[in-house]
Amino acid sequence: MTRGMRGVLLLLLLIGGAVLIGVGVLAANNQNAAALPEAAKEGEMSVEEAIAARRSVRQFTDAVPAERVIAQLCWAAQGVTDPRRGYRAAPSAGATYPLELYVVTAEGVNRYVPAEHAFVPHLEGDLRGRLRAAALGQPFVESAPVVFVFAADVQRTAGRYGERAKRYVNMEVGHAAQNLLLQAEALGLAGVPVGAFRDEQVDELLELPERQQTLYLVPIGTPPAN
Template sequence: MKRRELLAALAAGAMTQVSTSQAQESPAKYTNEIALPKPKVSGTVSLEDAIQRRRSVRRFRSDALPVETIGQLLWAGQGVTSPDGKRAAPSAGALFALELYMVTAAEVMHYVPQGHRAQTRATPDMRPKLQALALNQASVGAAPALIVVAADPGRLKQRYGARAGVYSDLEAGHAAQNMLLQAVALGLVAVPVGAVDGPQAAHALGLPAGQSVVYVIPVGFAA
């Protein structure tokens, strides 16, 4: 490679690194905040029945999910369930490494467990981009809603050191199973997708530095 071409390539690489760094340091801004409907703490489907019926389903109707349904799913994953701030899913040291997002055709929602709220921002449809980052799995593009489970292992490192990543992955599994069972209880179907480029998905969604996508969970009404 000629010297001029080499310098140009190095400059382009440096610009890419700066651009990525700036994107990480400046996460996407949410323009609205809504109070989600109060979650229900009892229902007509028993836990045992939900466990028996839970299956990974990859075909969905296009019907949008009602906001109360979205709120119930997010509460099942990370909702505050005690006066001292404990949540629906176990967390190592109660340090809460997870953040939940809901992606629809028109917006991205960030769940705020305290007060059962959601920050929202209108976006172009992000589902095709997330599908491409998930080995092009059709379910990711077909579902009317995607629950995105992101983890920030850095929140655990001071206490747990090298095991922080393991514990944040375990936490993601706990929360995902809660939401999958909640989907069954709500008459929905879902599938957990772990084959996703976590850092690139976080970048595409404009998530804060330190967060990486662990799971994408397509959810909706069965086709």
């Protein structure tokens, strides 16, 4: 075997090893994943009706959305809609998928795993009061039965787009949040996108991995009857 061939072989072994480690880490991260109810692909409200009716709502009844409903909302925001390629409900620059979706309820915090349409338990306990404090005291961040938190690992997109990645990721979270809000509307729910919060305080509260930063909070619940 020539020296060149040995070099190529070594390189292939290294790449193979790195891939195996990567898969192992991913599998370990998602070890406790609990499958969610399958998302519906049709509903009772047209997209035009949902767009026309959507309003930011900051008051909610005590009703807690069922797991099936929360799963549907996660799917609309980040669910996989093309399993062959892993493409998701919201567009992503270069399909680099930098977003992570955390779901905060009275029970705790779950992380949504799009590829498995599953939840991985992230934190226990009701963090909504402290989330409200980090969101400058906005009361609906605590009173909403569920708060969707979009975080991002910009590095995933920066690997391909460099400096421009920050801009792309901010655009992307808007797509995902709008999907979420329109799906909420179509299910008889409502919410409000919240951009006013202390970044580090939310990142710390949610114990995000170092590479992730919170970008957007979306409290959602049942609007009071008019």
